[in-house]
């Protein structure tokens with residue numbers, strides 16, 4: 040890290056990563072259990088309100104700091120990092136699109152005080168990963184609503200304090216005319232519909248659930264979900280996920296580096312053949328980091344700019360870029376981990392070795408299907424029919 | 430006349446959930462059910478029909494959100 044001054048948020052993430060998340064990562068992965076120790080530590084360090092502005096009692100972190108915090112956690116336990124990332128995505132969506140609402144301002148104060156963990160309920164039976172379409176709709180009775188949603192995947196659904204849910208505005212409205220509502224633990228029930236026994240990301244505990252919730256009109260963000268998605272949820276998700284991915288890639292490459300150094304020390308004077316592959320994979324990791332950095336810088340510039348930024352963020356050229364980050368990054372990641380595995384050879388293949396790549400490789404494969412890459416490429420290919428210039 | 434052609438294209442390609450004739454020129458087409466995917470087809474049909482090309486800076490939600498905004502964008506392009 041070349042930062043002259045390390046952000047306090049990144050420093051906390053590093054120490055929680057090394058001292059808590061890393062200690063339990065093997066058990067979390069083996070038992071597909073919630074990383075309760077590390078989430079507790081994140082709450083104790085008030086990291087769940089890290090992005091909330093200081094004026095509202097939060098930490099005032101930047102998105103860039105959160106990306107680095109995700110990376111730091113992910114080096115030790117990617118499930119912890121992804122839970123942290125998904126929670127921040129919900130907080131940022133609320134702050135950017137509902138902070139003019141008294142109800143949501145009150146909610147944010149409550150979140151700062153109690154470190155509420157928010158889960159995301161976008162995926163739904165019948166639409167899969169198409170976030171911009173809902174089957175369920177809010178059933179209104181005066182100022183109150185009821186909502187039933189068959190969710191395919193809710194990470195830490197059982198452990199969350201509150202949920203941010205997409206739905207149609209009304210049950211018979213158009214599928215693409217959606218809103219985002221925050222429902223509180225006392226007002227919903229989740230019936231688990233299956234198990235979460237997956238290849239990787241096992242600690243995210245993300246089974247299907249049937250959600251039944253009630254709420255008041257104030258709990259529905261007034262900005263259409265279309266705008267929240269294009270201006271905030273999609274770019275922020277892709278950037279924070281990319282932070283988690285950098286952590287996986289970094290952890291894998293660090294193991295490969297340690298392995299090659301060990302070989303080098305065994306026979307000083309000759310460069311081990313694996314060093315060539317290491318040089319290659321290190322350059323791939325640099326490319327991945329550079330692409331995350333450039334998209335992050337542009338996003339921070341756009342949200343800092345007054346006026347036309349929302350326009351820019353909801354434009355096709357920007358959507359194409361932010362989608363490319365997701366597709367290219369999630370494709371590159373398992374390649375990098377696989378390369379690192381080949382460098383370590385059998386020592387990387389063994390589960391009981393300090394060079395083991397098993398969890399990294401299994402976790403790495405989730406990137407391409409957390410919203411299927413082909414689904415995203417299909418969107419891009421449709422946009423490329425009208426987009427003109429690079 | 431241009432409005433009639435815009436409405437015809439929307440009718441064929443916007444895949445609205447409600448009857449287009451019931452919508453006034455300022456009504457939000459996205460709220461009426463036009464998806465991002467359908468909006469691309471609308472753009473392509475408009476480009477073909479009016480023999481124009483929307484520059485990238487115009488490819489944003491606001492420009493295609495209503496009959497009014499589409500007419501305004503087309504007039505700007507056809508004036509050049």
Ligand SMILES: Cc1cc2nc3c(=O)[nH]c(=O)nc-3n(C[C@H](O)[C@H](O)[C@H](O)COP(=O)(O)OP(=O)(O)OC[C@H]3O[C@@H](n4cnc5c(N)ncnc54)[C@H](O)[C@@H]3O)c2cc1C
Nearest residue numbers: 159160161162167168192193194240408410411413414417
């Ligand atoms: C670790 C993890 C955590 C998750 N956490 C959550 C969560 O907290 N909340 C939540 O709501 N969701 C969550 N998800 C779900 C995720 O966001 C996606 O919705 C889900 O993974 C997509 O499911 P699918 O592959 O069955 O569906 P689909 O999106 O239906 O995709 C199935 C296949 O079809 C392809 N496909 C789909 N559409 C097209 C198209 N138009 N053109 C070409 N190919 C296409 C896809 O690429 C894929 O190969 C999580 C997923 C993972 C892996």
